[in-house]
Amino acid sequence: MTLFGFRIPMMASLLVWAVVWEIVGRLDVIFLIPPMTEIIEAGIRLVQTGSWQNATLITLRSFALGMTLAIGVGVPLGILMGLFKSVDNLMSLWVNMFVSAPLSALVPILMILFGLGETTVVVTVFLFAVWIIVLDARAGVMQVPRSLFEMGRSYGAGPWTLFSKIILLSALPEILAGVRIGFIRGVKGVVIGQILVSILGYGELFELFSRNFEMASFWALTILLFAAAMILSAIVEHFETKIEYYAGARA
Incomplete structure (x- = not known):
């Protein structure tokens, strides 16, 4: 973004919103919105508590298990849908x-099936993330030109070589894009699952803070979750840029 001839980083908009938030909080217009400085102070205190650290470990474990299942199921299924019309149909x-x-409406059903525990949260993360991963992997495979298959066969490539050297590498940009979006949806899934279960992880903390009207801690935890989702997205996006030439090679 350029303003008056000066290039301004996109992150500067966050500072503007932080200042606006601070002003609104200081005016005490809405009790649900404390000043940003209080939220930052609450966040610093929060990350030093054992309850936050234990909740973070539980949340990370649920998220990691759910995303591992989502990637392990979503990528192969999307590839099969892209390769075989019968599977796609x-x-x-x-x-x-x-x-x-x-x-979100399915979470109460999952609670009945899997109980009020971590399994429900893992399944929620899986359901939130897997479908977009499937669609993007499918789209990546379907965009691989058939001429590349013919070229590979003409050089004597077997089925595994065709898959690993042509299909997988050519579809990799879309697969990573699906994983990146899946990470964001997975964060949403772990939060929604834990909030509805309300007895473990960040869901327990959200319930505690909202019940006691500790809005500074509530918003601090929310901002930490947003930051975690943005960092995960940025990491996957970094890998996307590293393999962009595969997409160009398909043209």
């Missing part, structure tokens, strides 16, 4: 239905 309806469905 069988699964595309269900995948598109779950992508557009309000998955």
Whole structure:
């Protein structure tokens, strides 16, 4: 962004919003919005507590397990849908239905099936993330030109070589894009799952802070979650830029 001839970093907009938030908080217009300085102070105190550290470990474990399952299922399924029309016809309806469905409404059903524990949160993360990963992996495979298959066969490439050297590498940009979006959706899933379960991880802390009207701590925890999602997205995006030439090679 350029203002009056000077290039301003995009992160500067966060500082502007922080100043606006501080002013609104100081005016005491809404008790739900404390000043930003109080939120920062609460965040510093929060990360030093054992309750936050234990909640973070539980949340990271649930998120990691759910995302591992989502990637392990979503990428192969998307590749199969892109390669085989029969698999695509069988699964595309269900995948598109779950992508557009309000998955939050399924969490109470998951609580009945899996109980009020970490398993429910892991399954919630999986359901939130897997479908977009499937769709992006499918799109990546379907964009691989058939001429590359013919070229590979003409040079004597076997099925595994075709898959590993042509299909997988050519589809890698879309696969990573799906994983990046899946990470963001997975963060949403772990938070929603823990909030509805309300007895473990960040869900327990959110319930505690909201019940006691500790809004500074509530917002501090929210900002920490947003920051974690942005960092995960930036890490995957960094890897995307490293393999962009594969997408160019398909043209």
